Amino acid sequence: MLKPGSTIGILGGGQLGRMLALAAARLGLHCHIYSPEKDSGAFEVVRASTCAPYDDETALARFAASVDVITYEFENIPAKTAAFLAKRKPVFPDPRVLELTQDRLVEKNFIDGLKIAVAPYAPVHSASQLAAGIEKVGLPAVLKTTTMGYDGKGQTKIKKGDDANAAWRSLKNKPCVLEGFVNFEREVSVIAARSADGHVECFEVTENEHRDHILKISTVPAKVSPQLATEAKRVATRIAKALDYVGVLGVEMFVVKDKGKQAVLVNEIAPRVHNSGHWTIDGASVSQFEQHIRAVAGWPLAKPLRFGRKVEMTNLIGAEIHDVDHWLTVPGVSVHLYGKTEARAGRKMGHVTRVYPK
Ligand SMILES: Nc1ncnc2c1ncn2[C@@H]1O[C@H](COP(=O)(O)OP(=O)(O)O)[C@@H](O)[C@H]1O
Ligand SMILES: [Mg+2]
Known part of the structure; x- marks a missing residue:
């Protein structure tokens, strides 16, 4: 159990990091924000901050040395960065979780493997897999890039009669997962x-x-x-x-x-x-x-x-x-x-x- 006065290192400097740091302050804990972006809103509310790229090992080592535990507010932290830090200080949640959730297909396979219901889905790494995927999940469907999507970015809907290959091209033919469109309530x-x-x-x-x-x-x-x-x-x-x-x-x-x-x-x-x-x-x-x-x-x-x-x-x-x-x-x-x-x-x-x- 960290004592009040301890320091939590946070990777990422957006509003989530800012609100985490404010909550930590109320508990008498300090935060050190690490973010590559100069205008990170979280920098304003903490005592210590580092503005450096995620692959700057000197800055990362210094950051790790200055904190008691490390967490993040942004899930697309490079796996290598998380692994580098985990050798020096406890990182929560475990970097394994980052890797799993950074890839929609790996994440879906994991949830499905727990026998928890998900929309029907299929991997898309080739035009033939795209055709087979449509066969499997039906139309309409949603094609999503496996990595780096957020706020609906990196996804497109495919309806009956649409050119599915053109839809995939609009996502630069990146590895994708095709999901059946869920008519949710x-x-x-x-x-x-x-x-x-x-x-x-x-x-x-x-x-x-x-x-x-x-x-x-x-x-x-x-x-x-x-x-x-x-x-x-x-x-x-x-x-x-x-x-x-x-x-x-x-x-x-x-x-x-x-x-x-x-x-x-x-x-x-x-x-x-x-x-x-x-x-x-x-x-x-x-x-x-x-x-x-x-x-x-x-x-x-x-x-x-x-x-x-x-x-x-x-x-x-x-x-x-x-x-x-x-x-x-x-x-x-x-x-x-x-x-x-x-x-x-x-x-x-x-x-x-x-x-x-x-
Ligand atoms: N298979 C689907 N069926 C229906 N709507 C979907 C489906 N997938 C995504 N959406 C809609 O798009 C939104 C964003 O998709 P999501 O997979 O959560 O990506 P993001 O990472 O951008 O949040 C969802 O909250 C939902 O409203
Ligand atoms: Mg979402």
């Missing part, structure tokens, strides 16, 4: 935390609405049956255990109607704090960020309790940052801005959380 996620001693705490199931493939609104409670909520948390818990995970992970799921009953299919795993868990900062007795810090520091997890009858988190994307004047005056709303200067289209600039009183 709603999208939900479970944010789970697992401590070093194997205890798991899940936040309530959260309902997520995307716009242009980017998360727009998360709401709790989700409109799902108590049975489905229990099942969704059970699935996330099984995944966390199977990965021997330490920290917070987000599991994105589709809710489908199966013979009149709601059932879940796992869409993807995020090996980090997750945008759909931002409501927990203002809407619960402990935030996902604090849970993650507690887990990687070897502290016991808190039992999260939700405030209010309903909590709603809305992302401020691109120019929506200018709506902040309005949000600042709405009763029950907490405003979070990430300190990014340029409001590029599709960029997550901040979020607001509204707690509806009981």
